[in-house]
Amino acid sequence: MRIEEANEAVQAILPKKRYIHTLGVVETAEKLAERYDANIEQAKLAAMLHDIAKYFSKEELSDIIKRRHDITNEILTFHHSLWHAPVGAAYIEEKYHITDKEVLDAVRYHTTGRQDMSLLDKIVFLADYIEPGREFPGVDEVRHLAKKNLDAAVGKSLQNTVIFLVERHQQVYPDTIYAYNTYIKNLRSCLNEQ
Numbered sequence: 060m061r062i063e064e065a066n067e068a069v070q071a072i073l074p075k076k077r078y079i080h081t082l083g084v085v086e087t088a089e090k091l092a093e094r095y096d097a098n099i100e101q102a103k104l105a106a107m108l109h110d111i112a113k114y115f116s117k118e119e120l121s122d123i124i125k126r127r128h129d130i131t132n133e134i135l136t137f138h139h140s141l142w143h144a145p146v147g148a149a150y151i152e153e154k155y156h157i158t159d160k161e162v163l164d165a166v167r168y169h170t171t172g173r174q175d176m177s178l179l180d181k182i183v184f185l186a187d188y189i190e191p192g193r194e195f196p197g198v199d200e201v202r203h204l205a206k207k208n209l210d211a212a213v214g215k216s217l218q219n220t221v222i223f224l225v226e227r228h229q230q231v232y233p234d235t236i237y238a239y240n241t242y243i244k245n246l247r248s249c250l251n252e253q
């Protein structure tokens with residue numbers, strides 16, 4: 060699928076606000092791909108499609124999760140805001156015949172992260188967190204880190220997310236914990252070097 064087709068598809072599916080967020084993620088993913096020598100076409104395509112399932116109903120999301128053998132049903136016992144990520148990957152595979160495993164994985168793990176993230180996973184995960192439309196405490200620190208150390212920036216955003224969830228008495232999905240345990244080491248060494 061070409062980026063222009065993906066753009067038209069998401070523009071038709073997503074509400075305006077989410078579409079603008081998506082364009083911010085595409086722009087940021089492109090810059091990160093240039094900075095860290097990733098494939099720019101893959102980064103832009105994964106970014107364009109990352110939230111495609113965001114407004115599927117809970118029923119639709121859970122039906123797809125139950126039907127797909129590559130998505131664990133365990134995710135249904137966690138907050139429904141996590142479901143659109145693996146469902147988005149399944150949807151773009153089925154509907155647009157995207158077969159690029161790296162693009163599919165970057166969409167699948169864009170919300171939770173995972174233990175060993177590919178370069179593309181990290182770029183989409185981080186672009187989603189720091190795109191220009193995001194405004195929350197701590198985002199500027201992650202934007203700054205993203206310019207000098209990708210893994211440390213991923214570690215910082217995971218730390219912020221874990222703190223956010225724990226403070227609100229929320230569950231933390233296992234992949235997020237695994238990702239945190241991996242990339243917090245990069246944050247620590249990056250901070251120690253200063």
Ligand code: DGI
Pocket residue numbers: 110113138140141144169170171172187220224229230231232233235
């Ligand atoms: O879809 P977006 O709003 O662009 O961003 P996202 O895909 O990162 O959605 C994240 C939401 O999911 C955010 O509000 C926090 C919530 N969430 C709930 N449980 C978890 C979680 N996020 C992570 N990373 N891990 C969780 O266990």
Ligand code: FE
Pocket residue numbers: 109110113143144169170
């Ligand atoms: Fe998302």
Ligand code: FE
Pocket residue numbers: 080084109110187
């Ligand atoms: Fe997003």
